Structures are given as C-alpha cells and as structure tokens.
Amino acid sequence: MSNLQTTEKWRPSASLILVAKSKSVGTNYNLLMLKRSDRTAIMPNQTVFPGGLLDTEADETVAWLQYFDEFGIKEEALRQLVLIHDNRPNILAPQGTGCYDRFFKRTSIWAREIILRLTALRECFEEVGILLCRNRNNLDYGQVAQYENVPDLEYWQQRVHNKPSEFLELCRTLKVVPDLWALYEWSAWASPATVGKRHETVFFIAFVDTQPTLLSEPSEVKQTMWLTPLEFLRLARLNEIWFLPPQVYELSRLLTIKDYESLLEFSKQRSRLGTTMFMPVAYVCGEAMVCVLPGDDFYVKESHLATEYIEFPGTSEEFRARAKLVHRYDLFGPAALNVELNFPPPNGHLKPQNLPKDLLKL
Template sequence: MSQAATPPKWRTSASVILVSRDLGKSEDYQLLMLKRSDATAAMVNQTVFPGGLLDSEADENVAWLQYFEEFGVPQEALRRLVLIRDDRPAILAPQGTGCYDRFFKRSRIWAREITLRLTAVRECFEEVGVLLCRNRNQLDFGAVTCVQDVPDLEAWQRRVHNKPSEFLTLCRELKVVPDLWALHEWSAWASPGFMRKGFGFKCL
C-alpha cells in the first residue's frame, strides 16, 4: 500500500483587489494591479493584485491590538470582523485556541480575519504606495475606503519592505489605523502544484 503524499506547506499570503468606479462611466470600473519584475521568485513578469506573505512578527503582533485600543477603536469593531464557523477555508482557521472572550489578552493575534487584513494593507502600501487607513475622525467604519498621503513615501516603502514591523511605526507617526473594515473577503485559494513555491492567498 502506497503512503499518502505529504500535503504541500503553503505560505500564507493576502492580496487586495482594489476597485474604483471609472469617473464619467457609470458601468465601468478600474482595478489596481501591478506587473511583477523578472527578479521576483514567483509569477515572474505577471500582472497581479498587490499582496504578499503574512509576516508573523509584524502581522500577528498583539501590539496592533494595543494600538487599536489606544487609538479609540472599540473592541466590538474588531470582533465584528471575526467569523467563528466550521466551514471556513483552512487558511482562515484561527491560529490558536481558547475562549473567545480572551481574544484581546493573548501574546499574538490568532484571528486570521484580522492578521490577513493587516498583511493585505501592509503589502498594498509596500508594493504600490497606497495606504488604506482611517484617522480618528473616520472611525465610523463606513463602506468608503480611506487613503492617506504619506510624506517621504518611497523611503517608508523601503523601510516597511526591509522590516514589516515598521508598518506599525508608520501608522503611529501618521496617527492612523489600517482600514480593515473596508476590506471584504473575496476568495481563498492556493497556487497550482506545478509552481516552485506554494502560496495560500486570501483576496480582499
């Protein structure tokens, strides 16, 4: 009897599908995409949505929860993002156990609905310079996506690229929070088996 094949170890990633209505054309929309360079490790020269790998140290850091609280974001606003269901894709499974009431008292964020949103917003900023965020006057969490101008944009993009945890530093300096509430789940999928590196994506 042959032994079952070992399942691939997918690297968890997130992408942003950013859509805007084409002004003057009520039925047309524009999509934000980028072309990967020939120096990238995967999907060379392909046109893709901005996104990339989840960074555990940066995106699962409980310092984000502390910052949201300091900023005035109600815990309930974050809880509304989290869906506890058995039929969720594996990429969205909680990365930890414990009582739901202890959600904000852990050493790292275990809710993928939050960490992958942070990944998506961070990668979108790093790759295309678009910062999806809200200031204190925009904490009504409406459907409109908010975008922030960033002084010294290219320098900050390099800082975040070299050290993803610098994204929190950027948000602190600009006095904004990542706009997790304007993102909506679109799909969860894995790269085809023939690719040299496997990625599991959550598109928002």
C-alpha cells in the first residue's frame, strides 16, 4: 500500500546507501556499511547502511531555511528536491496542515524530502565522520556528492553526536551546506506491525568518486566496510555479518547493476518516479515464515493493522500456488532471504536477484 498511513508507533528515520567508485573488475563500485556496536545492535554483528532516527530539533528547525537563504540557496534549488505524487507514503508526504508552498514561507510546515536528507547526512557524519557538503564556490548541484575534510574531526563528531542540532553549527563554521542534491530517493521500508519497536525508513543513495576517510563513532560503530553488494551478501551467508530483511532486499536489487556510472544514471532517473512503502505482512505456513510485500495477491490493504502473524492452513508451496501476483520473501535464517517478484517492480525500480547458488565458493 503506497499511501500507508502510519502513526506515532512508527518512528521516522533515514539511511544512506553510499556508493564509491572503484577500479575493480566486475563490479566497479563499493558500498559503505557498518557493524553496529554491541550496545546498539539487536543481534551480534548487525550490519547496516549509515543512518538513524529523525531528530525534530536538529533536522526540522526553520533555522536550516534561514541558513540556506543566507548561503544563497535559491528556492528553486530546494523545490527540485520535492516530489509531488498522489500516492506518496506518509513519511514523505507534506507534514502539518499546510501545502508544500508553505514550506518556502518559513513556517513550521516542512517538506520531508528535505528533512530526511538532513537526517541521513547528519547521521552519516555522526557515525563515520563523512560530511557530504558544498561550499559557495561549488553550488552546481552536481550528480556526484562532494565531501569536506573537517578540521578537528573527532571533536566535531562528538559534539554532533552529543547534540544533533550542532550539525547546523558545524556547517556554519565551515561555511558549507549539506549536499542534499546528491541524495537520490531510493526506497522506503516500515517495520512489520508484529514487532514492538517500529521504524519507517527512507533509503537514499549517493555517489562519490573516491572512498572518503572514515572515523567511527565508538559507541555506535564497531567496524566499517567498503564492499560490493555480492561480497556483503556472501559474508551474510557465511554468518559473519547479520542483516535485517530490508538490507538483504536492497543489496539483492543492487546485484542487477555492476557499473558505477550506470547505477548513478539509473538512480538519478528513477528517483523522480516516487517510492512505495514496503511494510512486510507475515504469514505462517506450517514451519515456514513468508513475508508478503505490496502488489502480492495476499498483501493486506491496511498492513499497519496486521499486528498478529497470519496463519495459512498449508505449506509455503501451497501458499505460493494460491497467488497469481507474487511479491514476497521466505525467511530461512539470518540474511537467507529467497525473494520472489513476478511482475514489474513498482516505481520503475530494479528487480531483486536471488543469491547465486555458488555464492559460498566465490
């Protein structure tokens, strides 16, 4: 259901899929992922893209609008980040009672496309010390993200970590603006209604020409990794890292494009087509667990009300045979998702590929 109406039970957040060009043969780019610290992980070796919760005080303040204006950012440059579609998921819909135009009149009505980009960029700096930004001499809003080497990086990282609203002060001090225009809308996921702690997350994708130097925030990050999608999935199959289903699904999509420039062009064009919220609905079929996604014949229209597992009187094979349109994944263990999608992906997106059978031999 693309226009999912979530409530305060789902906390909004943003993640950043950061793609760095490499000289490797085959897949010529790497992705940045991080192992969460033992304090923050829900499972040992949980691995995620950089990101975290929206902070209203830090990300939603009108002080950002004032700063953009002082910096010389024109209204048209901000408007190009706003996508108006009839079926926007709630997390990306206009907030409050006003329309988008009120956002540009310095009210408390914000466009979430801008807020969540600020969230993703702030969290990326907090967690691994990467500041994607532009200065006054480089306001060309290019396709590839720019980043700044931050003096006293550890000091600023801790300052922002302890008080997220200090991210704006960091930008003021360095005389830069967050590179919002290099983040392309990629996907959106919401926690199933069956879980206790629920989040809804917008995934953005951004590209850099070279791998930036990283500084891990020790209370949040145990290890950082630059690897290809296939290498990450292989490590998950070997039980060396652990993913939640959204990470597996997105990595499986990225298996489709192995070229950096091709992925950049695809991401730029696809981002204008919008996003469908993926909130899995879980069915129990005998001993198997099957999670269905939007477009599947068994998807529940009001998925946010599916707070209990749905019992199906039969096997997963029988469950599959009952559907003509299939968009689902089977859960077999950590990161062992078997994704099936038998119709064109929504929003012009990539069709996920299941892991090669010889993956462990690579």
